[in-house]
Amino acid sequence: MMEHTGRDGRRPANDGPKAAARNRAALVTAAREIFAEHGLEAPLSAIARRAGVGQGVLYRHFPDRTAAVAAVLEENVRQIEQAAEAEDATFAGVLGVLTWHLIESAAFIGLLHADRAAGRSDIRAHALGLSERVERALRRRLPGGHRLSAVNDLVLSVAMVSAAVTGPTREERERRALAAWRLLGVEVGPVRAFGG
């Protein structure tokens, strides 16, 4: 039998560097969905499959689970930071953006709680960093003498509200988030995404 020196089947297209960015985006999107649907412990292979890429690509972009989680959260955190940096930003407005992310991104919530999450100390550690960035962004717009001015109350409140955000539908989650802020006596601006 003659040895084939090539392959019988066609090798999938290799679109070169262009594809890299596209793949990365697809992976982050897939990761966000998979983490939301199956939790932060979902098989990484599921993410690669959903993104339509091989396992290897996933590992090229995210060497470990923590990196994948971080990538998912990065965008949430950055939007909150941007909301706080906007010229006319208000505390209530930033809270509204924060709340929007709590409602939309299950993984985001998971991460805010990650310092309690047993196991996975690497994720926990990373989450702390993100959490601090969120706090900095909020505090930047926190009016003096605000109900949450005390050193720990700001972070505590965010954590508390994030725990309230449960429920199967977006509407239900928003309802609960607003109820939670109300119970805390904190005014929140419109719940919305920020910029792009």
Added chain:
Amino acid sequence: MMEHTGRDGRRPANDGPKAAARNRAALVTAAREIFAEHGLEAPLSAIARRAGVGQGVLYRHFPDRTAAVAAVLEENVRQIEQAAEAEDATFAGVLGVLTWHLIESAAFIGLLHADRAAGRSDIRAHALGLSERVERALRRRLPGGHRLSAVNDLVLSVAMVSAAVTGPTREERERRALAAWRLLGVEVGPVRAFGG
């Protein structure tokens, strides 16, 4: 199916049926610790090891992970129910007992949040039942016109406080729990276990 081959070495002591209750207690204790340390997804084998029993014993007592989790939580919930049933129980008093369990039992918190936990729908389902028992116990002592009388605010508040209870030490967790109740404007009695 290939046969199990007998063991060459000697078999460890078999303390007979007497050991059953002892083993069960050891397993529940071990499960509580392991779940607290490694999360609800910790290997069940770790529980058996910590309890000093074989894998089979664990499966005899708890046919699946849900059963093990349920056993751990049962005691938390029951104590809260008992606190509410006591002759002279007050709402603040029951909240104090509830808070004690939030502080002591990481798994308990995990379960209160389980309806958000992705995956493990069986645990989630069971948790809902427990959550309802806690609500019933609290509502029993809820004074008319209380700040949390509205239909959803009670459960929401408990969830919110539970999210606040983080931190490495008992003291830190208690501090945060009390801060959380304060932010909610709710008075809490002494944080303590109930009965035995």
Added chain:
Amino acid sequence: MMEHTGRDGRRPANDGPKAAARNRAALVTAAREIFAEHGLEAPLSAIARRAGVGQGVLYRHFPDRTAAVAAVLEENVRQIEQAAEAEDATFAGVLGVLTWHLIESAAFIGLLHADRAAGRSDIRAHALGLSERVERALRRRLPGGHRLSAVNDLVLSVAMVSAAVTGPTREERERRALAAWRLLGVEVGPVRAFGG
């Protein structure tokens, strides 16, 4: 879930995708041998070991035991079908090929009997399908007015002969198979494999 810890030692060669076909063939061969030696309930791990591959490869190729069994039998059945499709095929000739497979492949016999096998209803169900394919192939060459023309006699006879095929050596098994056909008064062509 605790993380898998990396391995310290070196990883064996990964021959890449090229190995896939080779591995699959090795697995089928190993499965045929293991099933013959230890029965259809033999540990799947034994098959992987015999094939010289990891457990995962086995599961990649055959998601469950039924799939492995099916792969082993597929070849037996196909050869019988091909023998029946050959231009100059005769009933006796096809029976000869069938008999060859009865003699060579213990698993094949097991499967023909699978509808009696208690338990493993999935294998049983699959076996029925295969059994029908064998019947169709035979009936295609069954001369009108043959001793086995009656609706059930054909399948019944094959089952009966298959039960006769026992014994440690190939020769003994062939002797018994032929004796069985003789007792049934059925002429059989040369006992041989068909094609490649």
Added chain:
Amino acid sequence: MMEHTGRDGRRPANDGPKAAARNRAALVTAAREIFAEHGLEAPLSAIARRAGVGQGVLYRHFPDRTAAVAAVLEENVRQIEQAAEAEDATFAGVLGVLTWHLIESAAFIGLLHADRAAGRSDIRAHALGLSERVERALRRRLPGGHRLSAVNDLVLSVAMVSAAVTGPTREERERRALAAWRLLGVEVGPVRAFGG
């Protein structure tokens, strides 16, 4: 806390030696059913459960799986022997009794085939002994010059018929058994149990 020196629950009645025979019978019956329903590889614990006794009792009566299987078959074989020993026994009559057992006792068939059964060499060995007893019984009434007189044909035929006995209902199994004997050109007496 005071130590209980006795047991809280009542200990199940210990009916003494009388119970032993009863238990043994219950175990054999249970074993026959379980083996029929789930195959010869069924968990032994299922037999004890079905018989309503503890695991220990099963092991007292049957030290291993082979012993349990043997006990189940002993009665089948003995009845065939008795049928052959009866004053007015005929070959066809004994075959009728044999056929009855093939139809009624799935385990019996399994055992006749056991010498092909891979694995479980202990059961296989035992089955050979039983098979020889059956052959002796039959040969005792085999008329000279019978179609099955040749040295191997008798055992072969029984094996062949046993393979034919499949089907969900008693009626179907009997129909096939009789069809099988007919195909072999062997006359069979009434299909019935022998004595008690």
Added chain:
DNA sequence: AATGAATGAGGATTCATTCAT
């Protein structure tokens, strides 16, 4: 730069067998 097969450690689960009571 992508693919996807292979590896193999680890965790879940079952069951034969023993033995204190």
Added chain:
DNA sequence: GATGAATGAATCCTCATTCAT
């Protein structure tokens, strides 16, 4: 003599990670 809990080896199966192509 009976009970049934305990043991733990063996099997099944999953998935993080590597790597030839």
